[in-house]
Amino acid sequence: MSEAEAPEGAEESTGQPEAEQDAAATAAEVERELSDVKDKYLRLAAEYDNFRKRTSRERAESWSRAQAELVQKLLDALDDLSRFAHVDPATTDPMTLHKGIELVDQKMTKAFAAAGLEILNPVDAQFDPTLHEAVATEPAASAEDDHTVARVFQAGYRFNGQLLRPARVVVKQWAG
Numbered sequence: 001m002s003e004a005e006a007p008e009g010a011e012e013s014t015g016q017p018e019a020e021q022d023a024a025a026t027a028a029e030v031e032r033e034l035s036d037v038k039d040k041y042l043r044l045a046a047e048y049d050n051f052r053k054r055t056s057r058e059r060a061e062s063w064s065r066a067q068a069e070l071v072q073k074l075l076d077a078l079d080d081l082s083r084f085a086h087v088d089p090a091t092t093d094p095m096t097l098h099k100g101i102e103l104v105d106q107k108m109t110k111a112f113a114a115a116g117l118e119i120l121n122p123v124d125a126q127f128d129p130t131l132h133e134a135v136a137t138e139p140a141a142s143a144e145d146d147h148t149v150a151r152v153f154q155a156g157y158r159f160n161g162q163l164l165r166p167a168r169v170v171v172k173q174w175a176g
Contacts, residue, residue, distance in 0.1 A: 073111040080104045120156035120167040122149045131156060133166040137173045146174035 084100055109119065120131055127134065127147045135153055140146050149169045156167030 070111075070115050073114060074108065077104050077107040077111060080107065116160040118158040120158060121152050122156075122167055122169065123152055125149050127169070127171045131158075131163065131166055132169045132171075134171045135168045136170045138170055140172035140174040143174045143176070145172045148172050 080100070081104055084097065084104070087097065089097070113119075122128075122132060125148065127149055132149065133156075138150050140148070148171070149167075150172045151170040152167055153170065154165075154168040157164040
């Protein structure tokens with residue numbers, strides 16, 4: 001019996017070191033994979049941080065370029081205003097000054113429109129509370145004029161579809 005048991009015992013004694021070796025090899029493999037995953041994670045985190053910084057910098061540069069383009073479009077009107085500021089009112093006809101100011105206004109309006117600004121001047125349009133702010137009412141002459149804009153106290157502005165300021169208006173109201 002001892003001979004039969006000895007080989008079994010020998011197999012068991014040699015089997016245990018193999019199991020321990022396999023476990024050690026598996027643990028080493030898992031540690032290597034964990035190290036690789038940690039390395040990939042750190043690289044990805046660094047890449048994301050660089051991406052975030054780069055996009056933030058690009059956004060700031062883009063905003064700065066857009067502002068510079070708008071200012072460039074307004075330079076002619078600014079030059080014209082500067083010329084009018086240095087005109088001697090004693091030697092200049094008031095109608096000439098008025099006409100010059102109208103031209104500067106048109107130039108500025110054109111430059112702002114090219115940049116995406118829309119002026120809301122809704123006289124005789126239906127009152128729209130999403131675009132207009134009613135500051136007063138006045139009687140309407142007929143039922144068809146009910147809730148239409150009679151006068152504009154202050155123009156409203158929309159920039160690329162986004163309302164910047166509602167138009168402040170007087171609204172006609174039918175009482176009959």
